[in-house]
Amino acid sequence: MTRKVLIIEDDAALRASIVQTLELEDLEPIPTSGFTQARRSIRSNFKGVILSDIKMPDYDGFDVLRFVQTRDPDLPVVLLTGYSDVPTAMRAIKEGAYDYLEKPCDPGRLIDTLRRGLEHRKLVLENRAYRHELDTRQASAQSGTLAEQLENSERQILERALSDENGKVSKAAKRLGIPRNTLYDRMTRLRLVAKSFRSGDADDE
Amino acid sequence: MTRKVLIIEDDAALRASIVQTLELEDLEPIPTSGFTQARRSIRSNFKGVILSDIKMPDYDGFDVLRFVQTRDPDLPVVLLTGYSDVPTAMRAIKEGAYDYLEKPCDPGRLIDTLRRGLEHRKLVLENRAYRHELDTRQASAQSGTLAEQLENSERQILERALSDENGKVSKAAKRLGIPRNTLYDRMTRLRLVAKSFRSGDADDE
DNA sequence: GAAGTTTGTCCGAATTTTCGGATTTCCCTT
DNA sequence: AAGGGAAATCCGAAAATTCGGACAAACTTC
Known part of the structure; x- marks a missing residue:
């Protein structure tokens, strides 16, 4: 420290x-x-x-x-x-x-x-x-189209659910109260595809 | 101080x-x-x-x-x-x-x-x-169904847009990049309607 | 008080989203 | 190596959402 x-x-x-x-x-x-x-x-x-x-x-x-x-x-x-x-x-x-x-x-x-x-x-x-x-937290979710703002929120929510559930999609889906398929749909829409945890994908950045 | x-x-x-x-x-x-x-x-x-x-x-x-x-x-x-x-x-x-x-x-x-x-x-x-x-800020938007969480976010976004635009629905809609009607739809769904001005609609609940 | 706006609602067709089922590919355990 | 289970995708019908158009009531403004 x-x-x-x-x-x-x-x-x-x-x-x-x-x-x-x-x-x-x-x-x-x-x-x-x-x-x-x-x-x-x-x-x-x-x-x-x-x-x-x-x-x-x-x-x-x-x-x-x-x-x-x-x-x-x-x-x-x-x-x-x-x-x-x-x-x-x-x-x-x-x-x-x-x-x-x-x-x-x-x-x-x-x-x-x-x-x-x-x-x-x-x-x-x-x-x-x-x-x-x-102040970064509130700056992020401020202006923009409704669609954009909503997308941000959704992304955050999904990301947290996913990470809380350690990447397990079906668990995350259950936790969010939606069917697994729907979660996949939404993830696809947001381009959040989580295949990262499975086969040793090295993150690209 | x-x-x-x-x-x-x-x-x-x-x-x-x-x-x-x-x-x-x-x-x-x-x-x-x-x-x-x-x-x-x-x-x-x-x-x-x-x-x-x-x-x-x-x-x-x-x-x-x-x-x-x-x-x-x-x-x-x-x-x-x-x-x-x-x-x-x-x-x-x-x-x-x-x-x-x-x-x-x-x-x-x-x-x-x-x-x-x-x-x-x-x-x-x-x-x-x-x-x-x-931690109060994140406690508010934490758990619950995806639908619930999303609804909260949307409510916040809409409320801010509305209040920023001083209650003018059409201005708010423009600012949010959606047609006026859609905004009404969403407001109705979230029961954010400000129908207070028109004929005394009694809500059923 | 008449013309021009804006508001709150309703419709209905076009579009999007949801979600159960089915399938294949992996990972993990045994 | 085999079996169980979850991951990742694809389909398609059912359900929900969007959004232009229309309208009457309420407001401005001149």
Whole structure:
């Protein structure tokens, strides 16, 4: 599920330590040493969160943050700030970081924070999926000729009956309350012929 | 939207201070002095989060937490722990608290934490709404005879066409690509007839 | 209030759809 | 390999649906 943590941290020792902490908690660390290396993992469908150091040689945490926002503003970024560097932390949040942690950080706190981020990510992704599902579903059955619309509905109904009955035509027919022959007729009309399940037909596409 | 914060804090001074902090940040504090008072606000559709002190005379934060879970396990509870009381904090998280804050807490941190909680709550609620929408929608058009299912679809299609065309039958027919008469036939079959205007036909049934 | 539309209904012939029966080809079990 | 059963097709008569035409009642509009 969503438990990837993309780690961006130049200090190899700290990185290793974080990796270990996460693994113990059954998370899935993806360690990288800098923005350049991490960059290609940062996508709008990334199923996890990002944990980045702020102070780094080439690109700093804010660069990461900005880049992430261009890819997906809802991808949580947790930043590691220096000890009690409150102003920077505030700025990080303002710029859209999900949270921040002070550098010599308590493992418990780290895990909690990441867990929250992951949960957030999971919810965002689920939400998108639902939304997508919903509006494709109604877009499909909207306008057009009565015949067309009806045909769509019928196709859906038949397809579901068929698949529910695992391709067994006669079972499906029974379930739909029509004789087998009629179902064949309708399938033919809709060009839904289901010979797919029988003789090892490779689907053409 | 979701920006209510149910505050459970027995110390009046601290409570007032929190209220003020939240108001400045455009959140909507609901101050209470203890569990008993807060209890009735805690419902599964509460559009906000809970901020509770842990140490309180009658019921402590964990009591609140447990109660909240019975009402809605996805209602974020942020607990206020004493200074550097790490074990208690850990326990809080383990028991399902959303987050915790150490008592003399930085206003910025407080706000950030609550904001995250509120965001989480918002997502959970949206998610539920979507899920509900989605499965009621398909539950309606699920089982039954082919004839029944098809009839439902047709009824929906016709009803929409009619209402889109503001009840004008001939316009609707044109839009659906069928002759007026056919539309009448189908409407009759589905008993969608709007013969209300003509001579008082008494339906037999 | 008269002419022009639109609505709600009815007909009936042409067309489509349904569905039982029959047949052949497969798949699965024994 | 044989038998049982389902899949996939073909037929054709019975039933249902479509759709143009027709009509009276109800509405607009001028």
